[in-house]
Amino acid sequence: MKPTDTAEFIGELNAGVFASQIGHALSEVAAGVVDHSKVGTVTITFTLSQIASSHQVTVNHKLAYKVPTKRGSRSEDTTLDTPMHVNEGGRLTLFAEAPGPGQLFDRQDAPIHAKS
Incomplete structure (x- = not known):
């Protein structure tokens, strides 16, 4: 089983904007x-x-942060959704991975079955 690449996953959320928001926060x-x-x-x-x-799943990603100030704090939060594909073993990616090299579908997933 190949797990989800965390850096790639966060980088794909909201087309990379979420990763920038995390850095800013x-x-x-x-x-x-x-x-x-x-x-x-x-x-x-x-x-x-x-x-x-x-x-496919919808990944709802929320970022909330609280910045201390001289007399208290200020906070901000943002919530967005990104659709992702669930591949073999639960690996999350923005685009579907082919089940084998050079093929998009398994034979049993073919939309039209061969005539016998």
Whole structure:
């Protein structure tokens, strides 16, 4: 079983924008923590739900962060969805992987069966 490539997975969410948002949040929180000697938080939440009866899921990805300030804190959150394919072994990718080299379908998945 080949597991989901985490870096690739996060990079594909919302066409790469989610990865940039994580970087921005981490930098904002880290700066606030150092500037004000208080604790900050960055929270990433993934919720997966199947799309109809397909081998696809909707990945709901939420980023929430809390930046410490001089007199308290400020927070922001964002939530978006990205459809992903579930491949062999549960591997999540933006595009479906072929079941074998050079082929898109297994013989039993052929849309039209050969006449006997």
